[in-house]
Amino acid sequence: MKQLTPEVFHQIRRFVLRFARPVELAWWSFLFENGSSDGVVAALRAYQNADGGFGNGLEPDCANPASTPAATVLAYSRLRAVGRGGRDEPMIRDIMRYVEHSEHFTEHGWLWSIPSNNGFPCQPWYRYPNAPWFPEDWPPENYVNGGLLSFILRYFDRDSEIVRKALRVIEFRLPLLERFAEFCTFTGEWNQESIEANDWVDLLEAVERHRLRSPEECARLKTRFLEIAKRSAIGPVYAEAERRLTGRGYTEAELDAAADRLSENRLWSGGLVYYAAGGERFDAADGTSRPMHIGEVWWELIGAIGALRLLAEHGRLSAEVLPV
Numbered sequence: 001m002k003q004l005t006p007e008v009f010h011q012i013r014r015f016v017l018r019f020a021r022p023v024e025l026a027w028w029s030f031l032f033e034n035g036s037s038d039g040v041v042a043a044l045r046a047y048q049n050a051d052g053g054f055g056n057g058l059e060p061d062c063a064n065p066a067s068t069p070a071a072t073v074l075a076y077s078r079l080r081a082v083g084r085g086g087r088d089e090p091m092i093r094d095i096m097r098y099v100e101h102s103e104h105f106t107e108h109g110w111l112w113s114i115p116s117n118n119g120f121p122c123q124p125w126y127r128y129p130n131a132p133w134f135p136e137d138w139p140p141e142n143y144v145n146g147g148l149l150s151f152i153l154r155y156f157d158r159d160s161e162i163v164r165k166a167l168r169v170i171e172f173r174l175p176l177l178e179r180f181a182e183f184c185t186f187t188g189e190w191n192q193e194s195i196e197a198n199d200w201v202d203l204l205e206a207v208e209r210h211r212l213r214s215p216e217e218c219a220r221l222k223t224r225f226l227e228i229a230k231r232s233a234i235g236p237v238y239a240e241a242e243r244r245l246t247g248r249g250y251t252e253a254e255l256d257a258a259a260d261r262l263s264e265n266r267l268w269s270g271g272l273v274y275y276a277a278g279g280e281r282f283d284a285a286d287g288t289s290r291p292m293h294i295g296e297v298w299w300e301l302i303g304a305i306g307a308l309r310l311l312a313e314h315g316r317l318s319a320e321v322l323p324v
Contacts, residue, residue, distance in 0.1 A: 001252060001255075001316070002256045002316065003259065003311075003317065003318060004259045004262060004263065004308070005318070006318050006321050008262055008263050009308070009317065009318070011268040011269055011270075012304050012308065014268070015301070015304075016028050016304075016305070019274065019297050019298075019301065020301050021043075022043045022046070023040075023046070023047070023078075024298065024301055024302060027043075027078065027081070027082070027305060028305055030082050031305065031309055031312070032312075032322070037082040037083055040078060040082045040084070041079070041082075041084060041091055044075050044078060044079070045091075047075065048091070049067045051097070051098050052094035052095055052096070052098035053067025053068070053071070053094075053095065053098035054067055054068070054071040054075040058074055058075060059071045060294075060295040060298045061122060061123040061125070061295060062117060062126040063122060064120045064122065064126075066116050067098055067102075068104075069102070069104055069105075069110045069111060069112065069114070069144045070113075070144055072095060072098060072099070072148075073147045073151075075091075076092075076095055076147070076151060077147075079091060081309075099148060099151060099162070100156075100162050105148070105165070106141060107165070107168065107172065108139060108169065108172055109139075109145040109173055110141055110144045110149075111140050111141060112126075112140065112143040113126050113127060113128040113130065113140060114128060116128075125192065128140065130142070131192075134186060135186065142196060142199075143199050145169070145173060145199055145203060146199040146202025147199060149169060149170060149202075149206060150202050150203070150205070150206035150209075152166040153166060153209075153210045167212070170206075170207065170212065174207075174221070177200065177221065177224065178228070180196065180197070180200060180225065180229065180232065180233075181228050181231065181232040183196055184234075185232075190234050190236060190237060193233050193234055193237045194236075194240065197233060197238075197241045198244075200225055200241075201225075201241055201244045204221055205244075207221070208222075222245045225245070226238070226241060226242055226245060229241050250314065255314055259316055262304060265300070265304070267281075267297075267300055272284070274292060275289075276294065279291055279292060279293050
């Protein structure tokens, strides 16, 4: 069983303190330095709009200041991660208000990209209606359906209009499970497949949790999705979906691999130097450099914090680096 060494942990910590946004720094502080969840809520508030949703670049790949379903899901997941997901939590009530009145919830699901994204800098996968490599007729309701439909079922009264709409959308979406194989043919990389696969897992888990289908039908749907994912998706995407839908937990090999990835990342070990003012990554080993925008750094940090949290939960961090 591999443990992450204190040396690597402190390398990551120094990198976080130098380059993290306040919103990730507050998350780090909560997890590893006895920080409060109030700090996380305060940092998220900087990205919140009057409609209760989130935008303003909270999702590093999209600079649209308007509230978007994707950024709002990200804020919601961060709130739950720090224990602030209660129905009476003011920021949860704000998100409920946004979700209930959003124009981006159609009868077919939630938009991932919204039309106003096209007026602001963003990565191509945030262009509306879809990324340039999607088929022209592919629907724009992707990636966030399970997360937001699950949110609606969790927080709203069962007899509310938005729950009735959510149930209609679920009826529409479940047959589309078969199209995940087609989705994988034009994406072909881990990030997009992983987001869509995890969103399907979120939806299937919500259907089971809220008893929208019989236990036998829930089992059939999960089995069918895993059959499709195993045949069509990249290996790590299938493995993550299989882990979640079977509830098997992480294997020792998977946890070892997570520790290895953190230990081998040269961004924080000093092998690579990030030059923020020039948006450049310099390789100290051979003197070469390439452009590197700050969003890449933020995503590295977000991934590292999540991986450290996973390792801590499974006893893979040394006691000397954990808060007392």
